[in-house]
Amino acid sequence: MTEAPAPVRREGIPLGKIAGVPVVLAYSWFIIAAFTVMVYGPVLGRQNPALGVSAYVVAFAYAVLLLISVLVHELAHALTARIYGWPTQKIVLNLWGGHTQFESFTASPGRSVLVAMAGPAANFALAGGAWLVLTSVPMGSVAEILTNIFMWANFLIAVFNVLPGLPLDGGRLVESAVWKATGSQAKGTIAAGWGGRIIVVAIVFWFILRPLLAGDEPDFSLVMITVLVGGFLWMGASASIQQGTLRSRLPLVSAAALSTPAVGLPATASVQEALQYGAGQTAVVVYGPDRRPQAVVDPAAVAAVPAAVAHSTPITAVSFALAPGAYVPEWAKGQELITFLSQLAGRHYAVVDxxxxxxxLLSQDAVLAAITGKRQRPDGRPQGHNR
Structure with a gap:
């Protein structure tokens, strides 16, 4: 009986493509939509008693307008990136607003800023358009309410996103400025991540601590929004700092520098030859007739072979296989090396000239230790924190 393939979990509802860019509405968006209706519906009802129950419908329309504003924001990122040949994988609209997911591309400080600022610029343009409509076109009460909401929503989205800290778009300004000044994108990302953390502290102080210190009780809904937004920003800022820290260690990831000395022997060699050539700390890699590395001799297995039969025992009997293609040039380093290793199975890779x-012989543990900054144990495994 053939097992049915496991169902692929979808992250949301596909909304089709806009300008060739797939758009996905994450299920989490319905949480923020419900929150908007529950919080803003009663407020709208008190301010406009004539609306009655329809105040909640208007509140839902407000959530949809916010969704449209975020979509335009993300499309601006995607279409600006297209100018520089940066392929966009998709746009996801979610609980936190949304994000544009790019495929691999080569960035520069200037281009990074332009792509980042395209989003807030689009929202400023929408806010300006809504203001023109409000000041020049007579409308009914509901239409005027929604247009006014649309104007202020886009204005606030734009202003909020230009704040100087990641994961906000303004963080790319900080990142690019430091990147340009130091020549290191990693340092720029770390600086922008700390900028994001400072923004969170400022938001919490202004909306929660300041009223408490003044003897006032902060509005509950405002506290909830502050906690949600602050939590999202803090996680994004922390991820940026971690990403920048890891990127700063990429120059340390070198096949030549991280590998242990090794010698290659043909598969027809004996354990005696492995003992002869693999003396001390030198590893022994087995290669086939095409001279491509195929296996690694296990020192423990070699030690278990009696000396009397070492000359007649093939090294293939005391070796473990390498994954297909698990060998790298000794000059490979940085992101190129990490990308290549990520496509290979196994934990060991032969290094060739x-x-x-x-x-x-390069181990996966040595690469991880270089990336994370954790020292290796004597057994070759990176040291971690015991729990």
Missing amino acids: HNGIVTG
Whole structure:
């Protein structure tokens, strides 16, 4: 009986494509929509008693207008990025607003700023358009309410997003400025991440601590919004700091620097030859007739072979197989090396020179230790914190 494939979990509802960019409405958006209706509906009802129950319908329309504003914001990012040949994978609209997911691309400080600022610029344009409509077109009460909401929503989205800290768009200004000044994008990302954390502290102080210090009780809904937004920003800022820290360690990720010395022997060699050539700390890599690395000799297995039969025991009997294609050039380093290793199975990779001769053995643990900054244990595993 053939097992049915596991269902693929969808992150949301596909809304089709706009200008060739797939748009997905995440299920989490309905949470913020419900929150908007529950919080803003009663407020709208008190301010406009004539609306009655329809105040909640207007509140839902407000949530939809916010969704449209965020969509335009993200489309501005995607279409500006297209100018520089940055492929956009998709736009996701979710609980926190939304994000544009790009495929791999090469950025520069100037281009990064332009792509980031395109989003707030689009919202400023929408706010300006709504203001023109309000001041020049007579409308009914509901239409005027929604247009006014649309104007202020876009204005606030634009202003909020230009604040100088990641994950906000304004954080790219900080990142690019530091990047341009130091030549290091990693330092720029870390600085912008700390800018994001400072923004969170300022928001919490202004909307929660300041009223408490003044003897007032903060509005509950405002506290909830502050906690939600602050939590989202703090997580994004922390992720940016972590990303920048890891990126700063990329120059340390080098196949030549991280590998242990190794020698290559043909699969026809014996354990005796492995003992001879693999003396001390030198590893032994087994290669096939095409001279491509195929396996690694296990020192523990070699030690278990009696000396009397070492010359007649093939090294393939005391070796564990490498994953197909698990060998890298000794000059490979940085993101190129990490990307290549991420596509390979296994935990060990042979290192070869320009002539294809084995010069070292690289372990996955050594690469992870270089990226994370954790020291390795004597057994080759990176040290962590015990819990």
